[in-house]
Amino acid sequence: MLVYAVFGDPVEHSLSPAMQNAAFSALGLSARYLAFRVRRERLRDAILGAEAMHFGGLNLTIPHKEAALSIVEPDENAAAMGAVNAVAFVDGSIRGYNTDGLGAVRALEGAGVRVDGRRVLIIGAGGAGKAIARQLALSGAQVAIANRDRRRAIELAAAVGGRGYGLSDLSKLVPEAEVVVNATSVGMRGGDPRLFDGRLLREGQTVFDIVYNRKTELLKDAARAGAVAIDGVPMLVWQGALSIEIWTGRKAPTDVMEEAVREELRNR
Structure with a gap:
């Protein structure tokens, strides 16, 4: 089973696990998406650790989007925006993207x-x-x-x-x-x-x-x-869907993802 995650601080409020796990299930993928609280000063360690443990990919949220630029290889879009919110591990490299x-x-x-x-x-x-x-x-x-x-x-x-x-x-x-x-x-x-x-x-x-x-x-x-x-909600869903497409090459089920987010919001 591949592990994916979102790193942030705080991160307890994140709806990404519910959304992305619903997508993985709909796609029939053996994968699990988790949320980890990562302190700003440990971001490099956390990203390198995820790569070493063969995570499938990462999302980054506050306060890590700008700090990640010096850790990953940003694509042209992420470099121009000065922020990274999606990380992929490809053939020994750590690549950064911005789907916002x-x-x-x-x-x-x-x-x-x-x-x-x-x-x-x-x-x-x-x-x-x-x-x-x-x-x-x-x-x-x-x-x-x-x-x-x-x-x-x-x-x-x-x-x-x-x-x-x-x-x-x-x-x-x-x-x-x-x-x-x-x-x-x-x-x-x-x-x-x-x-x-x-x-x-x-x-x-x-x-x-x-x-x-x-x-x-x-x-x-x-x-x-x-x-x-x-x-x-639709922006959250689409940035998550684009992350899945970067990681897996599969088209993400945005309708399933949006329903998962709105259900989670109703239950909070």
Whole structure:
């Protein structure tokens, strides 16, 4: 039996084991996916140990995505994004990939949202924001990025051919956007402040929140405004599905994976 794992700190909240084990079962693979808490300073030891023990592959979550770049051989996409979230062990090499950006685009497309040529506002310029911004730009979107640290937004926008702003500009940017993406963790906890006044949203927009553990206030505001509201579960599913395809060469059963995630959320 092959072992796969997600490394993070914390990692107890991860839904990846339920999702990936459901996929392995549906594919008839003799494999098991586990979650391991790995401290930042022991990441190299953990990745090398997994390779030595012939793990099938790894996913990486906070706080390891950027640190992994110096440990693995990143592909062009992961190197450009400055983060790794999937690791494969191939012929004695340890290779790094980033499936977050493409996972986000697949999630939007799966909801019937066209990306090419659309005005997309991404809130957040951290790891997730970088991945999503780059992939949306590659997919033909007109990207605007707003971030608490305006300088980071401007730097990321320059790298992907978009425009960078501070959060103070949201009152102007939100009504202009056709697609609004929350690429921050705001909304993960009840009581989190709103990113902006929900009355800025309108019918005909798409609002995509990468938070997946609860229905956020942003998504509630989107529904009230008549906008299309997409939670973070499809992105989680697609980044996991793309990881499976990297590790096994098999097409992952995304419908089975999404049901496993939503069932786990209902039981929590």
